[in-house]
Amino acid sequence: xxxxxxxxxxxxxxxxxxxxxxxxxxxxxxxxxxxxxxxxxxxxxxxxxxxxxxxxxxxxxxxxxxxxxxxxxxxxxxxxxxxxxxxxxxxxxxxxxxxxxxxxxxxxxxxxxxxxxxxxxxxxxxxxxxxxxxxxxxxxxxxxxxxxxxxxxxxxxxxxxxxxxxxxxxxxxxxxxxxxxxxxxxxxxxxxxxxxxxxxxxxxxxxxxxxxxxxxxxxxxxxxxxxxxxxxxxxxxxxxxxxxxxxxxxxxxxxxxxxxxxx
Numbered sequence: 001x002x003x004x005x006x007x008x009x010x011x012x013x014x015x016x017x018x019x020x021x022x023x024x025x026x027x028x029x030x031x032x033x034x035x036x037x038x039x040x041x042x043x044x045x046x047x048x049x050x051x052x053x054x055x056x057x058x059x060x061x062x063x064x065x066x067x068x069x070x071x072x073x074x075x076x077x078x079x080x081x082x083x084x085x086x087x088x089x090x091x092x093x094x095x096x097x098x099x100x101x102x103x104x105x106x107x108x109x110x111x112x113x114x115x116x117x118x119x120x121x122x123x124x125x126x127x128x129x130x131x132x133x134x135x136x137x138x139x140x141x142x143x144x145x146x147x148x149x150x151x152x153x154x155x156x157x158x159x160x161x162x163x164x165x166x167x168x169x170x171x172x173x174x175x176x177x178x179x180x181x182x183x184x185x186x187x188x189x190x191x192x193x194x195x196x197x198x199x200x201x202x203x204x205x206x207x208x209x210x211x212x213x214x215x216x217x218x219x220x221x222x223x224x225x226x227x228x229x230x231x232x233x234x235x236x237x238x239x240x241x242x243x244x245x246x247x248x249x250x251x252x253x254x255x256x257x258x259x260x261x262x263x
Contacts, residue, residue, distance in 0.1 A: 037062040037237040040078065040087040042071040043180055044114060044152055045224050047204040047257040049088065052250065059244040062237045069180045072150040078102050084229050086238040088245070090152045091223040103227035109242050110262040112254045113223045116153045116160075118211045119195040119202035121187050126211045127194075132218050136164045139194070146175040146183040146192035156220035157196050163218060184208050198222060199258040223262075 037060055041049050046068050049056075056064045067074065071089040078084065078097060087094065087103060091110060097103040118129050118138075127141070128134040139145065139161070147157055161167040175192045177183055181201075186192035188207025195202060196214075203210040213219060226245050228238040244250070251261040 035062045035234065035237065036065045037234055037241060038065050038083065038085045039067070039241065040074040040084050040089065041066045041068050042074065042089045042093075042152065042224060043068055043148075043201055044071075044090070044198045044222060045088050045111075045200075047200045048112075048250075048253055048259060051253050051257065055249065056241060056244060060237045060240040062234065062240075070148055070150045070178070071152055073178065073180075083231075083233065085232040085234045086226060086228050086241050088224060088226045091225040094225045094227045098227065101230055104230045104232075107228040107242065108225050109227070109246050110223060110225045111245055111250075112259040112261050113221045114198050114200055114259040115219050115221050116156055116196060116214045117199040117202050118214065119184065119187060119197070119205070119208045120193070120211055121190060122207050122209050124209070126209065129211055130215055132164065132216050135215055135218065136166060139164070139170055140166060142170075142173060142193045144175050144192040145170060145173050145194045145196060146177065146186040147196045148178055148180075148183050149176040150178045151183075151197060151201075152222045153196065153198050153220070156222075159220070160214065160218050181205065203258050224259075 049066055053064050071093040074087065074089060075093050075097060078087065079100065079102065087097070088111065094103060094108050098105055098108060120126060127138040129138050148154060161170055175186055177186065183195050183197060184202065184205040187195045195208065199210065199213060202208055226242050228235060228242065232238050254261045
């Protein structure tokens, strides 16, 4: 074998080695990009998460696959064994799932909180809810009031009615629907006059206008947290999600969507 032949063989071998390395790197990158991170997300955090999805995918290196519903409905799915990698739910539900061994202890991280609001059909006259007494009269005057009985604000709504002394009076007016987004749709479609829910769930729902927040000491806040599934298929991706959701880049989006970042 002459010198030129040896040189050509050496060059060919180097090219093959380089090609194999590049192919391996491409395969790893493609695998990371096509991997899916499955996350259960409360409806209250939906506007925030939808706005942040491109950044979440960049930060985690995974395709973000979210399942949106009320925290209680998602808790039921988790308890029934539906697989997930992480969950962004109300803090009380996250804590409950930790006690049940569904979310890994020590992974709960607080994200934000938001208050309750009242909404009407887009373009409709906005009633006065500026004071507890004004809100009381608005609720008594309303022909129908819609909200999700499994939603994070449901218990607070019932408590508000009781504190205003109108629980029995408004009971016949209530249109209760546990389907995600259905109470807002009822208002948008003219099937209900008012909707009571978390502020982001009203403010960014098509066909619905936010009248304003529940006034004074009638206001109740709902806290949201993220936790990693105890048997997460992609624990590394879930950890990256937690790190991102508690980072500085998320705070402006939370505020823009009517939420207060956790201090």
